[in-house]
Amino acid sequence: MVTVRLKVNGVAHEGRCEPRKLLVDFIREDLGLTGTHVGCEHGICGACTIMFNGEAARSCIMLAVQADGAELGTVEGLMRDGKLHPLQEAFREHHGLQCGFCTPGMLITALDLLRTNPSPSDREIREGISAVLCRCTGYQGIVNAVRAAAPILASGR
Amino acid sequence: MSEARWIGKSVKRVEDARLLTGRGTYIDDHPPVANVCHAAIVRSPLPHAAIRGYDLSAALALEGVVGAITGADVARHTKPFSVGVTAPIHYYCAATDRVRFVGEPVAVVVAKNRYVAEDAADLVRVDYGPLPVVVDPERALDTTAPVLHEAVGSNLAGNRRLVYGEPDRAFREADVVLTERFSFPKYGSTPIETYGVIARWDPIDGVCTVWSNFMGPFIMHPLTARVLGLAENKLRFIVPTDIGGSFGIKSSIYPYIALIALAAMRLSVPVKWIEDRREHLLASSSGTDRVAYRELAARKDGTILGMRFKWLDNVGGYIRSPEPGCSFRPTGNFVGPYRFQHLEVDASVVMTNKSLTGPNRGYACGHLYFETEGMMDRLADRLGLDPAEVRRKNLVQPDQFPYRTPSGGLYDSGDYPAVLERALQLARYDELRREQAKARATGRYVGIGLALAVDPSVSNMGYVATALDPQFRAKPEYLPKSGAVDAATIKIDPLGRVIAILGTTPQGQGHQTVVSQIVADELGLAPQDVTVVDEMDTFTRVWSISSGTYSSRFGSVGTSAVALAARKLKAKLVEYGAHLMELPVASLEFRDGAVRPRSGKGPSYSIKDLAGRAHWNTESLPEGMEPALQATAVFGFTVAKAVDAQDRVNSSNTYGFIAEVMAVEVDPETAAIQILRYVTVHDAGTIINPMIAEGQIYGGALHGLGGALYEELAYDEHGQFLTGTFMDYLVPTASEAPQIDIAHIVSPSPLTPLGSKGLGESSSMTVPAVIANAVSDALAPLGIWINELPMTPSKLWTAMARACRSHAKSEGQR
Structure with a gap:
């Protein structure tokens, strides 16, 4: 067993786990943050995407020990002062989710896209979120939501 | 109101x-009981083999392992599931004496956590005696093919020949008879949340409680209770508020409910199993792959007189209920939106060494309309008519509702011509045709496809009995089925x-x-x-x-x-x-x-x-x-009645309508298909929430597109599974998703208090047809007709290269 110390959504955590434990399992089981989902465990579907030291990363193909000392962001940390984040608000407004299972990974991925490209074209949005598979929405609602959120986030910067 | x-x-x-x-409550999120142990399922690496024995010693010796069950426990303590046909097929929740597809469960190991359970699953030794393999449904019916179920004597799980009207006469009197062979791939809608089951056995109360992301139909509850030897009021199914997508696929989780419940009962601990993606692709559920032979009889003015369908539906190693719904779910709407009265359906349900099938979004209708709409375009081509014209000529008319189809469907309301015209108008169809002519003149492969579909909603449970012979259904001990x-x-x-x-x-x-x-x-x-x-x-x-x-x-x-x-x-x-x-x-x-x-x-x-x-x-x-x-x-619904002696059944209860137009361009160098325009018009009666309805259409369309272009659960000829990851099984991403123009026409249902009908499966059933027709039209200069999905670039490129070569050859001979 090894000790893992890390910050998630600004809060310090410490846990002990086997060296082989996946980061996503550590987040869900040891930290109790079940908003991050497991969809494929081989790094393709993107449901498990989190912020890892400020960049989007797949927590299903990382080990918890790799996150020792890291700062993580998960979907649970997006709300501010009891209000939905503008991107969450846009997803609700534009029907960017149905079953909601890919949504946490989709939100984090879209935030990462908007961080690096604050005013993406539709094509760039599609390419940016193509790292996450959604089987419900046909992606249109998600594209509309990201497009609508982009200027709001850009102006808040 | x-x-x-x-x-x-x-x-x-x-x-x-x-x-x-992140506050949803999916099955994997909140352990509903304390001290849950975790299961890993041992699965067959072979497509067909006798099981000669198990060695659990190394697995059970591993620290943290609670216990294991094998097919021997399954045989001893459970009954097989009832199946929808009369052939003696014994389908248990895990293999007992023989495995019949790669990935079939053979044992379950339970441990303190999933990591240890998987370690232990690797240590389970199963002694297999390999057997010959068959994966192709046509080959499976050869007398020389290896037989999966010896008690059945062949790989035919069931066959029904359904005759409505006088098809032979229709074909005798026809000016034009067309025939075609189609093949539809095995694909599944692969929800991003996989299957999950948590079972707890209370030996004092004798109650087994199962939490799972099962979606129904709840007919599977009494069937599972019977399998486990429990009274219905001693088996409790609980479904969490949130399910991470299903699209029909999670209706087939119930054998795993039985398997994990058995593990909990035998080992006296609560057991949790979350399927991983590899397991899901390998052995959850999918639609059937089908080989279809179609015949169409028409007058030279384009009026259809009758059709013949011959189907071979591949249900995999066993037949799992509600199969053979793959053949019979659309019984009432076999004729689609067309008026012809004479129809023969010869449906064979075939078992091969592939994984099992079940409902997948558009259940059986994607197959049906891919074939029918393909035939409509071939008829138009033969008669030199516009594809829209040949459809117009055959549509059920607005004054015919409620419309009784020859196979017993009762279409409750609609205005099919209005929906078609709206789609053509939205797509600017005439203009598209002119643009196409210009593009063709410059050597570009631009095509326009149409597809129409009657969109059935709310299955009448009674349709399942269409799989049984009328003589069987006429026996006094037979209990008719109906209802929704x-x-x-x-x-x-x-x-x-x-x-x-x-x-x-x-x-x-x-x-x-x-x-x-x-x-x-x-x-x-x-x-x-x-x-x-x-x-x-x-x-x-x-x-x-x-x-x-x-x-x-x-x-x-x-x-x-x-x-x-x-x-x-x-x-x-x-x-x-x-x-x-x-x-x-x-x-x-x-x-x-x-x-x-x-x-x-x-x-x-x-x-x-x-x-x-x-x-x-x-x-x-x-x-x-x-x-x-x-x-x-x-x-x-009072219109949900049991199938009659002439095999007529109102297989659904409300029937919407879809008309679609798609324009595509095929790249001559890469065979890549670009969607230029896609219009879909739906009539689902009263729309309660247009935003949600539209979301269903977008999602359904992309499922159809996945099956038409990318997705196939592929096997080699030895029965080995080739698409066990999302790197091999290609799901459309946002970059592949088309823009869609959606419109609605509203013909309220007279059967529901709000006038609403279903819409959830929507364009999943039309997109395979509309894009195949569009690509066929694009490649018409090369004489290529799409009769097989998915249209992968390699398949399409090969067909185009072959056509170009033979074209060049005939030019040379001239």
Whole structure:
């Protein structure tokens, strides 16, 4: 067993786990943050995407020990002062989710896209979120939501 | 209804806030019981083999392992599942003496955590005696093919020849007869949340409680109880509020419910199993791969006289209920939107060494319309007619509703020509044709496809019996089957707050939102004033055999139950108000959330007022009125009748309509298909929430596109599975998703209180047809007709290269 110390959504955590434990399992089981989902465990579907030291990363193909000392962001940390984040608000407004299972990974991925490209074209949005598979929405609602959120986030910067 | 303030509005979803903030409650999120142990399933690496023995010693010796069960325990302690055919096929929840596909469960190891369980699963030794393999459904029917189930004697699980009208005469009298072979791939809608089951056995009460993301139909509950040797009221199914997508696939989780429940019962610990993606692709469920032979008889003016379908549906190593729905689910709408009266269907259900099949979005209709609409274009081509014209000529007309199809379907309402014309107009069809002509002149491969579909919603359980011979169904001991029901309860609490309770299992369709809209309209409230509880529990909810969320049923039958419950409750409030006001019931009405005199004069009683009095002072109730302000309604369709002696059955209850136009361009160098325009027009009756309806159409279309272009659960000729990851099984991403122009025409259903029909499967059933037709049209200069999906670039490129070569050759000979 090894000790893992890390910050998630600004809060310090410490846990002990086997060296082989996946980061996503550590987040869900040891930290109790079940908003991050497991969809494929081989790094393709993107449901498990989190912020890892400020960049989007797949927590299903990382080990918890790799996150020792890291700062993580998960979907649970997006709300501010009891209000939905503008991107969450846009997803609700534009029907960017149905079953909601890919949504946490989709939100984090879209935030990462908007961080690096604050005013993406539709094509760039599609390419940016193509790292996450959604089987419900046909992606249109998600594209509309990201497009609508982009200027709001850009102006808040 | 008082007035429609909320129905028809794109009300934002109440589900979203929790799902957007990571607070959903999916099966893997919250262990409902303490000390849960974790299961890993040992699966067959071979497609066909005898099981000669198991060695569990190394697995059981591993620290942290609680125990294991094998097929031997399954054989000893469970019964096989009943299957939908009479052939002696013994389908258990795991392999007992023989494995019949790669990935078939053979044992379950239970340990303190999943990591250890998987370590131990690797240590289980199974002694296999390999057997010869067959994966192709046509080859499987050869007399020389290896037989999977010796008791059956062949790989034919069932065959029905259904004859409606006089097809032989139609073909004799035809000016034109067309024949074609089609093949449809095996694909599954692969929800991003996989299967999950948690089982707890209480040996004192003798109750087994199972939490799972099962979506129904709940006919599988009594079947599973029988398999486990439990009374129905000793097996409790609970479904969490949130399911991470399903698209029909999670209806086939029930064998795993039995398997994990058995592990919990044998090992006396609560057991949790979450399927991983590899397991899902390997062995969850998919639609069937089908080989179809189609014949069409027509007059030279384009009037269709009759059709013949010959199908070989590949259900894999066993037949798992509700198969062979792959053949019979669309019985009532076999003819689609067309008027022809003569039809022969020869449906064979074939077993091969592939994984098992079941409902997948558009269940059997993607196959049906891919073939039928392909034949329509071939007819147009043969007669030199426009594809739109040949369809127009054959459509059921608006004055023919309700329309009885030759195979027993009862189309409740519609205006098919209007929907087609709207689609053509939205697509600017004539202009598209002109642009196509120009593009062709410059050597570009631009094509336009059409597809029409009758979109069936709310399966009538009775269709399943079409798989059985009429002689079998005529036996006195045979119990006919029919029905399509849903239930809802609405209650008003002491301070006047309203809660609606459902027994549905939504997987992203937004039932809570839709129900809050309906109840708000019925009771004069705002949607946010209505709390909707949606967590199926077979011990507490009112449910029946057909309950569940599948076959596009909620928009039709579920919403009807909600509306009826609200109306029952409203009638009670009026009766109570009349008693308090000492006025006749007829002089009162329920309007804007209160019981009021119709005259508008005098006092009114609000819901809150009535609730307070009714709860706190039961003496105030009229004599004979049941206390408590609640109403439960069970809505059932009276048009859901058992299959008749001529194999006619109204296989669904409400029938929508879809017309689509798609324009594509095929790249001559890479064979890549670019969608230039895609228009889809739907008639699903009253639309309750247009935003949600549109979301269903987008999602359905992309499922159809996946099956048409990318997705195939592929096997090699030795039965080895080739697409076990999302790197091999290609799911469309946002970059592949097309822009869609959506429009609606509304023909309310006369059968539902709100006039609504289902829409959930929607364009999943038309896209394979429309894009295949568009690509065929694009490649018409090369003489290529698409008759096989998926149209992968390599397949298409090969066909184009071959056509170019033979074209060049014939040019040279000239």
